Amino acid sequence: MRSFGYASARDSADAVRLADRTPGAAFIAGGTDLLNLMKDGVQHHRHLVDVNKLDLARVTESASGLRIGGLARMRQVAEHHAVRARFPVLAEALLASASPQVRNMATIGGNLLQRTRCGYFRDIGSACNKRVPGSGCSALQGWNRGHAVLGGSESCIATHPSDLAVALTALDASVHVLGPGGTRRIPVGEFYRLPGDTPQIETSLRPAELITAVEVPRHPTATRSRYLKLRDRATFEFAVVSVAAALDLRGHFVRDIRLAFGGIGTKPWRSAEAEAELRGKNLTVERVEQAGRVLVRGAVPRQDNEFKVELVQRALAELVLGLGGLR
Amino acid sequence: MTGLVGRPVARVDGRAKVTGAARYPADNPVPGALHGFLVTSEVAKGEVTDIDTSAALAHPGVVAVLTHRDMPRLTVPSFPYPKGFIPMQDTVIHHVGQPVAIVVAQTVEQAQEAATLVAVRYRTERPRVVIDDAAGAPYLPPPFRNRPNEFKRGDATAALAGAEVRVEARYSSPARHHNPIEPHATTAQWDGDRLTLHETTQGVHFTKSTIATAFALPADNVRVVAPYLGGGFGAKGPTWSHTMINAAAARILRRPVRLVLSRAQMYTMAGHRAEFRQQIRLGATRAGKLTALLSTTIAQLSNTEESIFNSSESARLLYDCPNLHVRQEGVRLDVATSSYMRSPEMTAHFGLETALDELGWALDLDPVELRRRNHTEFNQETGQRFGSKHLLKCYDMASEAFGWSQRKRRPGATKDGDEYVGWGMATEMHTFGAMPSTASVTVGPDGKVVLRIGTQDIGTGTYTIISQIVADAMGVPLDVIQAHIGDTALPVAGLSAASATIASVSGPVDRAARAARDAVVGLAVADERSPLFAVPADEVETRHGHLIHTRNRQRRDSYGAVVSRAGKPVEATGSGPNLPGLSYGVVFAEVRVHARLGSVRVTRVVTAHDIGRVMNRRTARGQVIGGVTWGIGHALMEHTVYDRNSGRVVNPNLSTYLVPVCADAPPELEALFVDEPDPGSTALGARGFGETPITGVPAAIGNAIYHATGRRVRDLPITQDKLL
Ligand SMILES: Cc1cc2nc3c(=O)[nH]c(=O)nc-3n(C[C@H](O)[C@H](O)[C@H](O)COP(=O)(O)OP(=O)(O)OC[C@H]3O[C@@H](n4cnc5c(N)ncnc54)[C@H](O)[C@@H]3O)c2cc1C
């Protein structure tokens, strides 16, 4: 790890000012990802701006929905009564993430900006376009069991590891930021970018922009929402495949549905096409299977991750049929 | 007799460990110590063509950056040094992660940062690192420490050809790493040509001789200290090259230097379980009697060492079979050398116990019954009858406790909600070693007893058990006993590996303690000032620290009083022959497999073991819990991934190399013991047991998955994608 400077910001404006003024600066919140990346030499920052003192940790509920401060801790959000009662997919996605110790430290803003778990990205001895643009992608011809089957390019096929982001994608959340140019509100669907030939650019965040809050709109689907995460050990692991589903049902009739997926795409994956197979119709096993086939249309499996194409369809069926009372 | 041996005595070092009072090797403050950090090879094969150390040398706090140009010439020790070469003696690169330079600085942080500034240039070639990519055909390596790699009995090929029933299958398991929580750490301190090492080692005396050989020093110039160990699992059995490089740096700089490996470095510098293939062919009669057993294994070897660690003892010794052919082959690859990892014998045992399950299904014979029909009371190689073997009793105890008789004789027959339920079993067996050991016991004028023996406690409970032995042998309470271990200044004892510690140290400790007791009794009965004066020694009983005349219990003395009158401490030593042997058992497992998602949970495990006398129920049970959990890891998740293009380990961290977490451990675990002292034991009736309770676990789980689903997975780990 290289030495770095450190300053603790007083408030949001101060944080943005400090970050803007110092080239190569980064915010540090819980530090649960950033410090690992710095220790492993994956990222270098000459300066860290500590945002832990900012008054951005509140979770509030209003008529329009939920507002989660960018510095709220994962544990705090997962335990919040309004989250558990009216946005259960969020609580489930958070509780399925990391470990209690990590969740005590880790923040919502940091969670959305955590970097991929692609082993080549985190090993500075390996070629990786995301870490060193133009150096090549070791995963394409290497070990890619954990990698994406959707949204990849010949530059990068890494998944985004956040479970929370998958749930927020299903809930049509948006990210509030404060930057040198003022505030912006970015729908989560536009927040993450596909790798294309610039996999080093993962989000639409601009330099020195601070995540101040995440807003989750109230919606009839949100209360009947769930998260299913499949992985290689019982807990404390990233998703092999995950599904967030939110469903507005009357009897078996699907008035509305939102579906998002983790582990299969290079960003949290929303499938409007799969939703369309189910919206405005009665929920049946056949329709759910059809939605699964539509979801993976165009999937590009690689040597080690072909199974994800099948597994995600089964996970989708499991979750949606369970939510619909058919399983 | 206070009778502590056999009881579930709590760990005597438990409090020190949980309060932080226990000093692990890297905790020991060494005044003036500098900090080293290794720069390691990024490439798997080739040569270092240039190393530019100038930027690192200019970094604040850096004292030196040493490369092959600076290293003294060292002698490559033979076993137990399993690497075959010492890095930084020349420019050749044999594997990724091979040390190429050591940065030494005032602080760890400075050394680590400066290490990133060392610029190394390589000439590189494309490596071959996995068995599939091996250049040549597998070959039979020469005998390893006089043990051949091929074993034959009868005519296995002919017997197989003529067998009524045959099973033939191939099994595989990936490379795996030990991952003790405590990283490898070494601190070297020279005084002239005398060296002291604070070392994370499973064998202080083995490290001493390895290092003395490497540096061409008289053995007694080297002292190695390791009072506690934060896990080893075999990784800290050998002494590795980082210890030599660090000691060389300390010698060059004339300052103590401490080096701690990073987690990632532990994946290339301290051994691993070799990637492994196995072909098993079984021939049997329709009644289920084995007539032929052929096992050919292939292990991933390095280019510098050809020792086979994943050996096939169970194929050779466990079952009655007149015709046997075992071949332990290898292929040479551009990888770091493998070594032994907690139950090396488990690796090949997985194939044997899975093949037997397959034979059971082929014969429509219960797998326990199949094993009973092939049970033997005779050592298959020497023809001698085992003095004590209660494996049949293990089958009885565990199958009864598990409820095995309720098992459905059809795969996929039990479903509970969304999950298929399956039951499987496997026999367990492991050899144990025994190494020459000597103990010394001293009684002080305060009645305190000091036990000194150069063994170690690698977390298995050595401190506790040797204290129990002394308490019983001398008739003193546990709290007057102080055990000193983990230091070569203490009497010589063996390595804590090969399940050998209890088998090696119990006898010598007991003899030393009894000799000390007899010496104190002798002093008492010869001393006019003692209430026991002139009492025949064999009429003196020792209890709770007192010496008591058995015919007149009013006449009593105490250890403290006798020794204080004698004016000097009483010391006695004990040593003697130790015998290796075999421990047995059985494991039954219940799994639940999700019908549509393929995810596996291990929900219930029952084991029964024959390990001779159980010295301490608590530590023995701890060993079973650890073994079962470890077996679950090997069955379901653990897997070191090599990038086939670069030779690099892709998952060198605990976030992507998955080991089981608490939620993976079975909610129900019952550990039963036969607890019959082995009359042939040189260790108070006990046998070695460290590794036995993992050996059958992966096969039992795989067999249970077959019973649950009808799917046979022969390649570990059994991840859910293999069960879709
Ligand atoms: C062992 C382990 C297991 C894990 N398992 C999971 C899992 O299963 N699922 C999952 O979703 N996650 C998992 N994580 C990731 C974890 O959730 C993230 O590390 C955590 O959420 C990051 O939050 P933080 O506050 O610690 O961020 P930091 O590490 O402090 O920062 C991360 C990044 O975000 C930036 N940043 C932080 N806050 C802000 C802000 N307010 N505005 C702008 N930029 C900001 C930082 O500059 C940095 O680039 C795991 C992590 C670990 C260590």
Ligand code: SF4
């Ligand atoms: S998949 Fe992306 S992150 Fe992984 S090696 Fe390729 S470019 Fe790097």
